[in-house]
Amino acid sequence: MRIITSGGRRAGAVALSAALVIAAAGCGGTDAGGTGGGGGARAVTFLTHWGPEQVAMLKKAATAFQEKNPGVTVTVRAVPFANLLSTLRTQGASPGGPTIASIYDLWLPELVRDGLAAPAPADVAQDLSAGWPANLVEGVTKQGRPRGYPNEVDLYALNYNKKLFAEAGIAAPPKTWDELAATAAKLTKRDGGGGKVTQQGFGVITSWAAGVVHPWLSLVNSNGGALVDGSAPKLDDPKVQAATDLYAKLVKDGVTQPSMSNANANTTGPYLDNFVNGKTGMIIMANWWQSALKEAMGDRFADVGVAPIPVGPDGAASAPVSYSWLTMVNGKADQAKQDAAWKFLTYLNGPDSGQNGSSAMGDILVSMGILPSRTGDLSAHKAELSDPFLSVYVEQLPHARPFPAVLGGEEMSQAVQKHIENVVFGKETAKEAMDAAQREVAGILTKAGA
């Protein structure tokens, strides 16, 4: 009897993928001088994690570009968000890999170190200086040269359910941590008076690094703390520990329910469902989830209110975390492809590709409820960005602090996530968690050479 097991199939698949990965990486290197692509055309591949609607818009822009630039073909390839980095790792170094990639800024230092993020040519650098805020250009500049076009900017704010606020007789969103705790207590409902919590006052997120760390760090920043100072972690700073203490208190008081907090690989899950279904009174989230809320809530989206991050006892003002995405050109691609890729990006981010003076990129981002970063796009989409949901994020943008993009940043983020979750689930005290995170992050950053 011949039996093929799933383990056998998996082992075969693993072996095959390993061979392909290794072959792809081993063959990596600059194919200098080649034209790339088939039939003499310069074939550019654009790797993104966007959904079907945005991919369709990008394809439309690519078609328009191709009509103006015969000999260049732009192919869009979309992968789920969770697979974007792994796709880049397995295919980025190959000459046949993506020519353009949409990347999270935390990944940039490593991509620059390994030569994957090509430096922008002089005309692109000039374009960036003229059309983007200086701090955002600075964010994509590594080793003295810009490495791509900054695209979306995301930052965090307090989202709350206005209907639940009204039912609890709460007039305004909390401005301080004390008010946050008091408001959360008023919003919390239990079965039969003292039983199981059926409505939590303040929701947190678990099982997703950015979902855990960014809201928590927004509270830390708003208490005058910071995650790192240069490449030195600051997790043992009392201002940082205070935010973790706040989490511990909210959980202890029962106004935050860890069992309502889970996220899955698609960055959806119970944490989102509970807010959408009116089971969570307040949560700290980024502007990009507007489209998910609208889709899930329909008319009830009008119940969602947005407010700045509550300020801690040692903080002076709300200071949410921000992060950005950029489009970079693969430095391992041959020069002709790189040139074509920069040309396409210049078009995609320029005023001629979109509607009413916006770039096509600006149109794509705003269609998802995401803030564009190009100054002209912000003006062109003023009306959409003035809606009650996004306007608070736009107002908070000048006060936002970028998440530190350092070598080892991804591992650092997941180490911090682990210890915050340990506090949320009562496995560590706030002090134990932050002391352990401080040691681990110090080791991670030293090893990564940050």
Added chain:
Amino acid sequence: MTSPSVTTATAGRGPSARWGRDLAAGHRGAAVVFLSPAMAVIVLFVVVPIGLTFWISLHEWSMYTPLTDMAWRGLANYRELLADRDFFTALRNTLVYVVLVVAVTLPLAVALGMLLYFPKSAAKGVARAVLFSTYVVPTVATAIVWGALYAPDYGPFAQMFSAVGLSAPAWLSEPGTALVSLVVFHVWQMIGYYTILVVAGLTQIPPDLYEAARIDGAGFWRQTVSVTLPLLRRTTIFMTLITVINAIQVFDPVYILTQGGPAESTSVVSFSIQREAFQYGMAGQASAMAFSLLIVLLAIGGLFLAAMRRRS
């Protein structure tokens, strides 16, 4: 008259012996020719990747650069692994997962296999097909569906608990229940496959034995204990091996449903390897984990093979 040994010795030097040797050599040559395509595939897709994985485990490599640019680390990745608490957490979770999966799957598969084999019913075929269907559907699809089933409070499972007045567990949302929830999913998905193995094993048991047992007055339980289970031993040992290997390699549901959380409670070795390689860009460290896992799997496989040989 020559003794047989002398005959053999003489024949060994004669033309017929040369012909025998030529024939044997010819057979060996033919065997090499016939086996070489399969061996080439095995070498290319199994031996070479394993060798390369070990080679990479001795280096530091982000996967963004060619293999030739890897930095040599020697055994440092293995030393760091021994000091890595997260790796040992993943090992512990994997061990718990494997033990639970084996403990639930084996008796359940044997029971279901007997239920599907012994009764004289035309519906047996349909029942087998239905049971096996969970194994055929891709894990990615079923895991997404189970994510919705496991939703706390408002999910179908939680609603079922509420309907009978019970408080539902938090399933994937609590460290105490998340791993067990993944075990339940694994058992549901794989039970059909193992049940079919049991049915295949039962067909190998001669019906005469049951008849003889019945004549001796043995009832169902006596027949099960004295005939069925002893004669299913080889099948159950094989099933245990396959179950252990499958459980150790669990990845898809962890990746899709929990990402190792909450609070690292579902972080298993295969997920840690993926995270180390593809998220942290430390393919050397990840390869050291993968190679260590391979050694563990080989050791377990060896133990089971030895057990099977001893039994037979």
